[in-house]
Amino acid sequence: MTTDPNSTEVRVSDADRVVIFDTTLRDGEQCPGATMTYEEKLEVAECLDQMGVDIIEAGFPIASDGDFEAVSAIAGRVKNATVAGLARAVFADIDRAGDAVKHAKRGRIHTFVSTSPIHLAHQMRKTEAEVLEIITATVTRARNLVEDVEWSAMDATRTGIDYLCQCVDAAIKAGATTINLPDTVGYATPEEYAAMFRMVRERVPSSDKVRFSTHCHNDLGLAVANSLAALDGGARQIECTINGIGERAGNAALEEIVMAIKTRADRLPYATGIDATMLSRASRLVSAVTNFPVQYNKAIVGRNAFAHESGIHQDGILKYQQTYEIMTPESVGVGKSSLVMGKHSGRNAFRSKLKELGYELGENAFEDAFVRFKSLADRKKHVYDEDIEALVDEGIAHMHDRMKVVSLTVIAGNMGPQSATLTLDIDGVQHTVQSAGNGPVDSIFNAIKLLVPHEAKLDLYQVHAVTEGTDAQAEVSVRLEEGGRVVTGRGADTDTMVASARAYVSALNKLLVKRQKTARVQQAL
Numbered sequence: 001m002t003t004d005p006n007s008t009e010v011r012v013s014d015a016d017r018v019v020i021f022d023t024t025l026r027d028g029e030q031c032p033g034a035t036m037t038y039e040e041k042l043e044v045a046e047c048l049d050q051m052g053v054d055i056i057e058a059g060f061p062i063a064s065d066g067d068f069e070a071v072s073a074i075a076g077r078v079k080n081a082t083v084a085g086l087a088r089a090v091f092a093d094i095d096r097a098g099d100a101v102k103h104a105k106r107g108r109i110h111t112f113v114s115t116s117p118i119h120l121a122h123q124m125r126k127t128e129a130e131v132l133e134i135i136t137a138t139v140t141r142a143r144n145l146v147e148d149v150e151w152s153a154m155d156a157t158r159t160g161i162d163y164l165c166q167c168v169d170a171a172i173k174a175g176a177t178t179i180n181l182p183d184t185v186g187y188a189t190p191e192e193y194a195a196m197f198r199m200v201r202e203r204v205p206s207s208d209k210v211r212f213s214t215h216c217h218n219d220l221g222l223a224v225a226n227s228l229a230a231l232d233g234g235a236r237q238i239e240c241t242i243n244g245i246g247e248r249a250g251n252a253a254l255e256e257i258v259m260a261i262k263t264r265a266d267r268l269p270y271a272t273g274i275d276a277t278m279l280s281r282a283s284r285l286v287s288a289v290t291n292f293p294v295q296y297n298k299a300i301v302g303r304n305a306f307a308h309e310s311g312i313h314q315d316g317i318l319k320y321q322q323t324y325e326i327m328t329p330e331s332v333g334v335g336k337s338s339l340v341m342g343k344h345s346g347r348n349a350f351r352s353k354l355k356e357l358g359y360e361l362g363e364n365a366f367e368d369a370f371v372r373f374k375s376l377a378d379r380k381k382h383v384y385d386e387d388i389e390a391l392v393d394e395g396i397a398h399m400h401d402r403m404k405v406v407s408l409t410v411i412a413g414n415m416g417p418q419s420a421t422l423t424l425d426i427d428g429v430q431h432t433v434q435s436a437g438n439g440p441v442d443s444i445f446n447a448i449k450l451l452v453p454h455e456a457k458l459d460l461y462q463v464h465a466v467t468e469g470t471d472a473q474a475e476v477s478v479r480l481e482e483g484g485r486v487v488t489g490r491g492a493d494t495d496t497m498v499a500s501a502r503a504y505v506s507a508l509n510k511l512l513v514k515r516q517k518t519a520r521v522q523q524a525l
């Protein structure tokens with residue numbers, strides 16, 4: 001078995017070519033809130049055509065004048081794909097669909113009628129015999145308008161097999177060229193869905209003259225599995241949508257079908273005409289025009305589909321990509337895999353990230369940065385590159401400091417009095433003090449003054465956020481001036497008060513160094 005998506009190990013014949021019928025613009029648009037404008041539909045259709053979709057179901061022309069216009073325009077513009085218009089088993093619908101696709105290079109009328117007892121009794125309110133007559137009449141009508149007619153048995157998976165075979169037989173005799181057996185309500189399981197295709201194809205005499213099609217809904221999360229199983233039953237057209245959008249829980253997702261066939265050629269020896277490197281672009285376009293976000297963990301096109309956060313997986317990816325990826329991100333048009341730095345990351349990924357950011361640390365400095373990174377990741381939801389830079393820079397800057405902030409507790413708020421309890425490590429010895437002040441920052445700075453008496457004047461106190469979000473790290477700058485000596489200290493932390501204490505102590509450390517330098521110079525004179 002190979003997991004190389006570019007493998008040519010399994011060869012397919014023309015009989016194993018799976019036709020991709022995209023219904024994003026019709027069934028996809030039927031999901032509540034996903035309505036697209038005329039211009040947006042044209043843009044999506046162009047993208048689908050470029051991607052190599054065989055048939056674009058552009059809309060339901062009788063539904064509205066807008067739908068008719070969009071289907072007509074798409075029919076006139078699409079360069080390669082067949083353009084289909086949907087129609088009920090009603091002459092007016094069929095004539096309108098025929099009109100809408102008449103300018104297409106290849107136009108298709110897709111007409112459907114219910115076949116299940118539940119639909120016949122409660123929605124159509126017709127007998128089986130009446131529906132059989134309707135099928136013959138409507139498919140004939142469509143066939144008189146176009147060469148390419150698809151007939152669908154709505155709710156096929158809840159239809160008795162004998163009656164379903166009679167309906168398919170009637171549709172083929174009336175001239176249908178594609179027979180679609182939809183799982184309209186997402187009720188089927190893979191084995192029974194495949195078996196249904198096998199039975200119908202075995203029992204209906206002219207089945208070998210038409211192409212069988214799947215159309216699966218995702219009510220039980222089985223739409224893709226059912227579509228692929230149907231191939232085993234002899235179906236060679238799959239109806240699907242970008243991002244799996246569609247009525248209720250949606251349709252089978254085009255990108256999942258295409259990549260399952262590509263990636264598992266050993267078990268699914270078929271081929272599609274889709275340029276998979278366009279999948280990501282198509283997904284983003286459909287998400288943007290429908291305003292439907294793609295869930296982060298969505299297969300193939302979700303933002304986490306090629307992102308790794310846990311240390312063991314990151315380590316594997318860095319050593320050999322196929323340890324944790326069964327297809328390459330490039331193969332679906334995603335730039336590259338990403339290693340997301342977080343609390344589950346390990347040393348190997350952290351080292352690689354530092355290298356990417358241009359840092360080369362010695363072992364001790366690396367260990368120190370890693371410990372501080374883990375502590376930050378425990379407190380912060382997203383650790384951005386800027387966070388890591390701030391953390392490493394601070395580590396480097398303070399490596400030789402004589403004073404370090406060990407702990408800080410602050411009482412703030414409008415009930416007063418505000419105070420700070422601070423522990424500083426000074427030359428390896430810990431000292432703790434408590435001080436009040438006019439606000440939390442003043443309390444902290446007063447506490448520092450108690451532990452490190454000095455006459456330096458506070459020239460500047462500035463706070464800015466390193467990244468966005470309420471859990472962003474604060475970066476504080478403190479400028480002190482003492483006898484003409486000016487020093488600036490910086491501190492970063494998710495807690496602004498801790499960052500303030502670090503910044504002030506950092507400035508004092510620099511001041512100490514400057515004082516010592518001055519003293520040495522004076523001694524030398």
Ligand SMILES: CC(=O)SCCNC(=O)CCNC(=O)[C@H](O)C(C)(C)COP(=O)(O)OP(=O)(O)OC[C@H]1O[C@@H](n2cnc3c(N)ncnc32)[C@H](O)[C@@H]1OP(=O)(O)O
Binds near residue numbers: 063
């Ligand atoms: C499984 C699917 O995805 S099917 C496609 C679903 N998509 C849509 O419905 C979107 C577009 N639909 C529409 O704009 C409208 O429903 C229209 C234009 C098709 C019809 O509108 P209306 O004439 O107002 O009918 P309405 O929507 O209220 O009811 C549907 C009618 O079609 C009938 N019908 C449903 N499916 C079919 C069919 N395949 N063939 C014939 N008649 C059908 C229903 O029995 C009902 O008939 P009734 O009015 O005699 O009871």
Ligand SMILES: CC(C)C(=O)C(=O)O
Binds near residue numbers: 152154155182184215
């Ligand atoms: C119109 C038909 C094909 C349909 O969308 C369904 O049955 O789900």
Ligand SMILES: [Mg+2]
Binds near residue numbers: 027184215247
């Ligand atoms: Mg449907």
